[in-house]
Amino acid sequence: MHRRSVLKSIAALPLLAAPSAPLPAKPGSRGSLLRRVRPSDPRWPGAASWQQLKQAVGGNLLEVHSLFSPCEKEPAGASCREVAGNISNPFYIGDQPAGTQVSGWLDAWTPAPSVYAVKARNTADVVATVNFARKNRLRLVVKGGGHSYQGTSNAADSLLLWTRSMNGVTLHDAFVASGCGARSKPVPAVTAQAGAMWIDLYEAVTTRAGRYVQGGGCTTVGVAGLVQSGGFGSFSKGFGTAAGGLLEAQIVSTDGTVRTVNACSEPDLFWAIKGGGGGSWGVITRLTLRTHELPPFAGAAWGSIKAQSDEAFRKLLAHFVGFYAQHLYNRHWGEQVAIKPDNTLKLSMVCQGLDNSQARRVWQPFFDWVRASPAVFTITDELGAGAKPARRWWNNEGNHSMIPDPRPGAPDYHAWWEGDQEQVGAFLHGYDSLWLPGSLLQTSQRPRLLEALFAGSRHEEIGLHFNKGLGGAPADVRAAALDTATNPAVADAFALAIIADGEGAAYPGMARAPMDPDAAHRDARAIDLATAELRKLAPEAGSYVSESNYFNPIWQRAFWGKNYPKLQAVKKKYDPDGLFFVHHGVGSEDWSADGFTRL
Ligand SMILES: Cc1cc2nc3c(=O)[nH]c(=O)nc-3n(C[C@H](O)[C@H](O)[C@H](O)COP(=O)(O)OP(=O)(O)OC[C@H]3O[C@@H](n4cnc5c(N)ncnc54)[C@H](O)[C@@H]3O)c2cc1C
Numbered sequence: 001m002h003r004r005s006v007l008k009s010i011a012a013l014p015l016l017a018a019p020s021a022p023l024p025a026k027p028g029s030r031g032s033l034l035r036r037v038r039p040s041d042p043r044w045p046g047a048a049s050w051q052q053l054k055q056a057v058g059g060n061l062l063e064v065h066s067l068f069s070p071c072e073k074e075p076a077g078a079s080c081r082e083v084a085g086n087i088s089n090p091f092y093i094g095d096q097p098a099g100t101q102v103s104g105w106l107d108a109w110t111p112a113p114s115v116y117a118v119k120a121r122n123t124a125d126v127v128a129t130v131n132f133a134r135k136n137r138l139r140l141v142v143k144g145g146g147h148s149y150q151g152t153s154n155a156a157d158s159l160l161l162w163t164r165s166m167n168g169v170t171l172h173d174a175f176v177a178s179g180c181g182a183r184s185k186p187v188p189a190v191t192a193q194a195g196a197m198w199i200d201l202y203e204a205v206t207t208r209a210g211r212y213v214q215g216g217g218c219t220t221v222g223v224a225g226l227v228q229s230g231g232f233g234s235f236s237k238g239f240g241t242a243a244g245g246l247l248e249a250q251i252v253s254t255d256g257t258v259r260t261v262n263a264c265s266e267p268d269l270f271w272a273i274k275g276g277g278g279g280s281w282g283v284i285t286r287l288t289l290r291t292h293e294l295p296p297f298a299g300a301a302w303g304s305i306k307a308q309s310d311e312a313f314r315k316l317l318a319h320f321v322g323f324y325a326q327h328l329y330n331r332h333w334g335e336q337v338a339i340k341p342d343n344t345l346k347l348s349m350v351c352q353g354l355d356n357s358q359a360r361r362v363w364q365p366f367f368d369w370v371r372a373s374p375a376v377f378t379i380t381d382e383l384g385a386g387a388k389p390a391r392r393w394w395n396n397e398g399n400h401s402m403i404p405d406p407r408p409g410a411p412d413y414h415a416w417w418e419g420d421q422e423q424v425g426a427f428l429h430g431y432d433s434l435w436l437p438g439s440l441l442q443t444s445q446r447p448r449l450l451e452a453l454f455a456g457s458r459h460e461e462i463g464l465h466f467n468k469g470l471g472g473a474p475a476d477v478r479a480a481a482l483d484t485a486t487n488p489a490v491a492d493a494f495a496l497a498i499i500a501d502g503e504g505a506a507y508p509g510m511a512r513a514p515m516d517p518d519a520a521h522r523d524a525r526a527i528d529l530a531t532a533e534l535r536k537l538a539p540e541a542g543s544y545v546s547e548s549n550y551f552n553p554i555w556q557r558a559f560w561g562k563n564y565p566k567l568q569a570v571k572k573k574y575d576p577d578g579l580f581f582v583h584h585g586v587g588s589e590d591w592s593a594d595g596f597t598r599l
Contacts, residue, residue, distance in 0.1 A: 007390075017576075023312070038139075039157055056215035057119075057121075057128055064116060066081070066113045067111070067510075068510045071083065086407070087507070089405060089424070090424045100496065102153065102425065103505045105427070106521070108150075108550040109583075111508060113154070114141060114155065114156075116159055117160035117162050120162065123287075127158070130253075134255070138158065145197055145224070148546070148584070150552075150584065153278075161283055163224065166285065167195045170190070172191065172288070172599075173561045175188070178262060179263075179287070186304055186491070189288050189413075192287055192288075193285065197220050197221065197223070198216045199219035199414060214240060216233050226546075227246055227287055228276065228280075230274075230484065232467055237470065240480050241275065242289070243485075246274050246287060249284050250286045252283045254574065254575045254577065275485040296355070296389065297354060298352045299388065300387075302381070303348075303367075303382055304345070304380040305370055307344075308376055310454075313448065315376075316377060321446060322446070323365070324441075325441040329494060333349055335348055339463075341461060344380065354387055356386050358387070395413070402416065425507065427504070429524050430432070430526075430527035431547065432543070433496050433549075434497050434535065436464075437494070438469070438494040439492075441494055452537045460501060466494065468496035468498075469492075469495045470493065486560070489561060501553060531549075543558040545580040556565075556586075574589070
């Protein structure tokens with residue numbers, strides 16, 4: 001018999017379906033909430049209770065099955081063909097209750113469907129779900145865009161609160177946060193419901209209204225997940241983190257209370273959701289973010305250069321880092337370069353606020369220097385730079401770098417960057433990140449930086465994501481980031497170094513070539529070795545909570561630095577019983593790794 005049928009039949013037994021009573025507290029325990037219930041537990045809610053919840057949420061309670069479950073039942077069936085045919089489409093994955101945008105992480109987590117999901121339509125549905133989960137001692141999971149690398153938006157034996165259908169976007173000419181009155185002057189802003197993706201905001205704010213909102217680089221990331229991460233996009237060097245732009249949010253807390261939080265109302269909770277990590281504070285139902293004047297142009301610089309020897313590669317790195325420090329370390333330039341073990345430097349840089357000729361002029365001296373030594377440097381992908389009107393940045397019509405959602409009926413602006421394709425459904429062998437202080441760009445420090453970049457890149461490719469460090473950004477942008485829960489190291493970092501590896505989609509039940517566990521473990525080890533080289537530069541370097549190592553043993557300090565004790569205090573105040581649990585989230589040290597047992 002199918003496992004799910006067994007669980008369902010257990011839950012349906014009348015004797016076992018009695019309304020839940022407090023679990024017996026062990027002597028010396030901290031109250032009744034010691035253990036959450038699973039479907040195999042006698043206290044799992046019975047069919048009648050689930051029916052009540054279903055009615056309360058307008059029928060939007062769904063049974064959840066793993067993405068490839070149709071293929072287990074009927075490999076040649078239409079449902080199996082549908083999922084297999086769409087698994088490279090991040091919008092399709094996001095539309096599935098069991099969809100996770102990565103397909104797992106070696107030795108860390110495997111996608112596991114919840115038992116049920118509430119596909120919430122509005123705040124009332126969220127309140128009903130939170131109250132049901134709390135009263136019945138369920139493991140509650142919240143999911144928006146499903147992009148958690150750490151797997152924090154899926155869990156076996158849980159109830160899923162899924163915000164996908166809450167995706168409205170509204171623009172404001174003059175927004176004042178509730179209760180702030182005369183204390184703050186009206187500003188242009190955008191309000192998004194929690195399940196909106198960044199492409200929904202970019203369409204409304206930039207393509208249609210000609211303004212800018214700071215969000216994420218990947219178009220299908222969820223708005224609430226990104227803001228609670230801190231959140232970086234290609235233009236963050238100019239506009240800061242997504243969290244830094246938050247003006248107000250509505251959040252349903254553990255007791256079912258709907259709170260409007262901003263700088264004037266419950267400022268401690270407001271501060272915590274700005275970078276304190278998703279899934280730890282309550283369920284955010286809507287967010288209002290500041291919008292900015294759109295710079296007239298946005299552009300890029302691209303290409304790949306392969307050095308013919310280690311010595312030449314060191315020379316190339318030194319020249320590039322010097323060029324970066326002098327010409328690119330400013331509000332205009334973000335995104336990344338990849339430093340590869342085969343002595344290749346790949347450029348994937350993005351800019352805003354420079355027109356086509358300005359962008360080209362900036363890069364010309366570097367390109368000339370590379371081209372002057374053809375025997376030493378091979379250009380493996382043509383070098384170039386340029387810009388176009390920023391209003392067309394996210395308009396996928398005629399934008400050859402974007403792939404539109406091909407499904408019939410999909411909104412025509414739903415598209416993803418070609419450069420993000422590799423990540424769709426990826427299975428991670430390892431991942432780590434660290435913020436590299438801007439002081440390393442000083443001439444006296446540069447030799448250490450170059451040595452570490454070279455040594456680290458012997459093990460694994462190192463990505464320097466310049467837009468994910470705010471060193472070189474305007475003072476007000478850095479100040480706004482320092483007024484969030486994100487590790488303050490972000491404000492002085494010239495880049496976030498990301499070292500990661502993995503393979504194509506490997507969802508449970510998916511037909512694919514078997515994984516080579518030895519090779520996967522070798523990758524994980526190489527990531528550790530490369531990170532260790534960089535850590536020599538900055539032993540206390542922070543790490544970006546949402547793009548970090550699942551196994552980081554000092555995650556509290558790494559993700560939040562000196563902000564962690566304050567975050568713990570906010571957690572105790574608003575969620576003392578820990579209804580909102582995620583792996584390496586604030587307060588998660590009080591729980592077993594699966595979030596079911598209080599330690
Ligand atoms: C392919 C890919 C590209 C990425 N690109 C970027 C990028 O450009 N910039 C960047 O900064 N980060 C990036 N990330 C990291 C990403 O921003 C974070 O993982 C973010 O938290 C994802 O939000 P989500 O809603 O899409 O994911 P989810 O997995 O749905 O949610 C992430 C976390 O937030 C919680 N959460 C979601 N919605 C709510 C809500 N309404 N209320 C309370 N908690 C909620 C979830 O419980 C979970 O713990 C990327 C990740 C992937 C996989």
